[in-house]
Amino acid sequence: xxxxxxxxxxxxxxxxxxxxxxxxxxxxxxxxxxxxxxxxxxxxxxxxxxxxxxxxxxxxxxxxxxxxxxxxxxxxxxxxxxxxxxxx
Amino acid sequence: xxxxxxxxxxxxxxxxxxxxxxxxxxxxxxxxxxxxxxxxxxxxxxxxxxxxxxxxxxxxxxxxxxxxxxxxxxxxxxxxxxxxxxxx
Numbered sequence: 569x570x571x572x573x574x575x576x577x578x579x580x581x582x583x584x585x586x587x588x589x590x591x592x593x594x595x596x597x598x599x600x601x602x603x604x605x606x607x608x609x610x611x612x613x614x615x616x617x618x619x620x621x622x623x624x625x626x627x628x629x630x631x632x633x634x635x636x637x638x639x640x641x642x643x644x645x646x647x648x649x650x651x652x653x654x655x656x
Numbered sequence: 657x658x659x660x661x662x663x664x665x666x667x668x669x670x671x672x673x674x675x676x677x678x679x680x681x682x683x684x685x686x687x688x689x690x691x692x693x694x695x696x697x698x699x700x701x702x703x704x705x706x707x708x709x710x711x712x713x714x715x716x717x718x719x720x721x722x723x724x725x726x727x728x729x730x731x732x733x734x735x736x737x738x739x740x741x742x743x744x
Contacts (some may be wrong), residue, residue, distance in 0.1 A: 572720060574662060576737065597717060599664045600688045613705045615733065622734050629733040630686060632660060632720075639727040645703065645717040646710050649664065 571611060573602045579627040585621045586629070587613065596651035605637065628641040658725040659699060661690045666714040674717070674743065675710045684739035693725065 573590060577583040587596070592604040593614045606614070611633075618629055634640045665671040675684070681702045682690040688708060694702070699721075706717055722728045 572660060572662075574660075574686050574689045574724060588721040598662050598688070598716060600686070601662045601718065614732075619733060624734050628737050630689065631731045631733070633729045633731070634722060635727055639722055639724065641721045643703075643719045643721070645707060646712050646715040646721070649716050 569608065570626060570634045570640060571606055572632040572634075573629065574632075575600055575629045576627065582623060583587065583626065586618060586627075589617045589621065598649055599651075606616065612653065618650070657694065657696065657699070658722045659691065659694055660720040660722075660727060661717065662720075663688055664715065666711065670709060670711060670715065670738045674715075677705045677709065686737055687739075728744060 571594065573594065575583075575586055577586055590602040591598065591604055593610055594604040596602050611631075615631065622629060659682065660684065663671075663674055663683065665674055678684065678690040681694055681698055682692040684690050699719075710717060
């Protein structure tokens with residue numbers, strides 16, 4: 569399936585850990601967005617890791633699952649960023 | 657159609673204008689995310705407005721269009737934010 573994961577994380581230390589976790593599974597495409605194809609089992613693993621990292625009173629993570637990537641179209645305005653080479 | 661719009665905007669003044677524009681059409685659900693159902697004509701109008709606001713060398717806006725909202729599932733971890741009452 570195709571997923572888009574967006575996040576608002578209050579603390580820099582937690583933010584760093586969230587990004588490190590997401591980088592193992594998906595592509596970092598915008599400051600607060602990761603996306604890509606992922607198998608349900610891997611997504612489940614990724615979510616378990618994230619749940620152990622975030623502060624449930626402060627942080628928020630949205631996971632949008634799209635069953636078939638044919639059902640989604642992405643249009644980019646402005647620059648096309650890629651943070652995958654960013655050291656975190 | 658259902659859309660998710662995410663953005664990275666460098667300057668606060670531009671960021672404010674982008675949010676004000678998006679608020680006319682969609683729901684503000686995370687710091688850098690708006691989403692909701694929108695008619696193609698309205699989306700076209702929204703995009704035209706955004707193109708006139710952003711700096712094409714610095715900013716980026718991603719628009720994910722999902723033809724049928726049945727094809728997307730959203731899971732929330734942590735807090736469920738809503739910025740719609742935020743004054744901008």
